[in-house]
Amino acid sequence: MERALTVDQRWDLVDRIAKETVEVGAYKPTLKDALAGITVNPWTGIPFAIAVLYGFWTFFGEFAGLFTDGFFVRIFGTHWIPFLGEKLAGLPDWAFTILVGDKAVFAEGFVGDPCFAAGGVLTTGLFMPFGIVLWAVLALFFVLAILEDTGYLPRLAVLIDTVMHKIGLHGFAIVPTLISLGCNVPGVTAARTLETRKQRFIMIALLGVFVPCGAQIGMMEELVPGMIGWVFLTLAIGYFVFGWVLNKIWPGESPEILMDVPPYRAPQWSNILRKTWMRTRHFLFVAVPFVLLGCAIVMVLYATGAMDAIASGLEGLLASVFGVPASATPSLMVGFLRKDLAIGLLPIGAMTNYQVFKSVILLSIYFPCLATFALLLRELNWKEILATLGFLVAMVFVFGGVLNLIGMAGGW
C-alpha cells in the first residue's frame, strides 16, 4: 500500500531534488536590474512615478494645445463656421439650427467663441471631435503605449498595490484605470483581467463613474484648464472613498496575486504607432457618431422649445441639491451620449467658477457614456447592473450634495 508523504517530507524531497539539479552562482545585477528595483521601491519609485505622470500630462496638454489653439480654433471659428453660416443661410430655420446652429452667432456684434456657441452638427459637432478631442486622445494613447511597451506600467502596478488593496483591488487595477483615461470602453474591457467577479464589479463601477476619458479631459483642458487639478483630486478622492465602501458592502473575494514584472525594454516604434492608431481609430468610429447625434438632439430640443420645458422642470432639483443653474440642463442631458460634448455645452459664462467645477464633476460621475453603458450590459449580470445604477444614483446625490454643501459653507 502506498504511503502519502507528509508536508515536511515533501519539502525535504524538494530540497534534495533542488540540490542535485540547480546550480547556484553569484549573480551580478546589471544596471537594468538595479533600475527595475529602484522604480518599485516606494522611496524612489513614487517620486519617479510622479515625474512619469507629469511627463504624461504635460505632453498631452501641449500636444493638444498645439493643434487645437494653434490651428483648429481658427480653422473652425474664422473660416468653416462663417462659411457654413453664409452658404446655408437659405435653409429653413429648423434645418439651419440643426446643421449650423444658433443664428445669434452670425449676428453683428456677437461676442463669444462661435466654435462652442454655434452648437450645430456641422459646426460644434465637428469642432469638438476633430478640433479638440482627436488631438487629446492621440497624445494620451501614444504615451500610454510607450508606458506599456517599456514595461513601466507593471511597476506602477507594484507601487500602488498596497493602496489598491484597501478598495478590494490589486495593483494591476491601475492598468484599466490608465487605459480609461484614454477611453472608458477599452478600460472596462481590460477589467476582465481581474481575478474575481467582485473585483471586476468594483473596477467597472469606479471606471464608469470616477475616471474621465481622454475626450473629456481634452475638453476640460480647453475650457477649464485652471480647474483640472482640482477636478482630478476630487475624482480621485471619490474613486478611493467609494471603492472602499463598495469593498466593504459587496460580497465576494479579493485574493492576493503574484505579479509577473517584465524587464525594461526599449519600445518598438512600429508597435507604438500601431497601438496608437488602433485606439484612435476606435475613437473616430465609435465616439464621433455619438457627438454628432448629441448635437442634433440638443438642437432639435432647442428648435422645438422642448429644452426650455425640460430645463424649467429640472430647475428645482438642480438648484436645490446641486446648486447648478437650469441653463446647465442641456449639457447634463447629452452627457449620457458623450461627456466631452456635454462639457463643451456648459454655459460657462453664465456660471460662477464653483458652479462650473461642480458641473464638470457632476458630468463625470452622473452616468457612463452610452458606449460604456452598452459594454456594462455585456460585462455585468442583471444584479450587478442594478447595483451599479443604484451606486450611480447614490453617488450623484451624495457626492453632488456634499460638493454643494462645501460650496455653501465656503460662500462660493
Add this chain to the structure above:
Amino acid sequence: MMNNRSTSGSIFAVIIGIAAIGFGILEFVGGEWGPLTVEAGTFTAWRAVILICAGLIYLSSVSNFMDIRQLAKSVVASIMIWIVAAMDIWAMIAASIPSGAEEAGEPWFASGTEFLAAYGPPYMPAIYLLIPSLVILYFVGKRRLAK
C-alpha cells in the same frame, strides 16, 4: 573586484543634487531672475516636487557612487530631470510653430524670427540642469568599460 568608490562621481552627485534642490525651491517660489524663469501654471508644484526629489535621490547616491545600485539611483534622478526638461523644451516647440493670429488672411505659422525667438532665454530651471545631468552617461559608460 571593482572599486565602487569614485570621487568625481560623488562630487558630481553632490553638486547636481544641491542644484536640483535649489532649482526645485525656486519653482515653488516662482518669478524671473535674469535668464532663469519660473512660469506659474497647472503643474508648477509638480515640477518643484520632482526637482527636489531628484536632488535628494542624487544626494543619496553619493557614497559608493559606482556601486550599481547607487549609480542606478543617479540614473533615475537624471531621468526625472530629463522628463521635466524635455517637457519644457516640448512646450517651447509647441509654442513656436503657430503664428497665434486669429484673423483670416494672417499667416498660419510663425515667421522665422518668431520661431527662433521662442527658443531664446529666459529658460525654465530644468533646462539648466539638463546638460549637467547628462554627465551621468559618462559614469554609466565608465562602469561598463570597467566590467
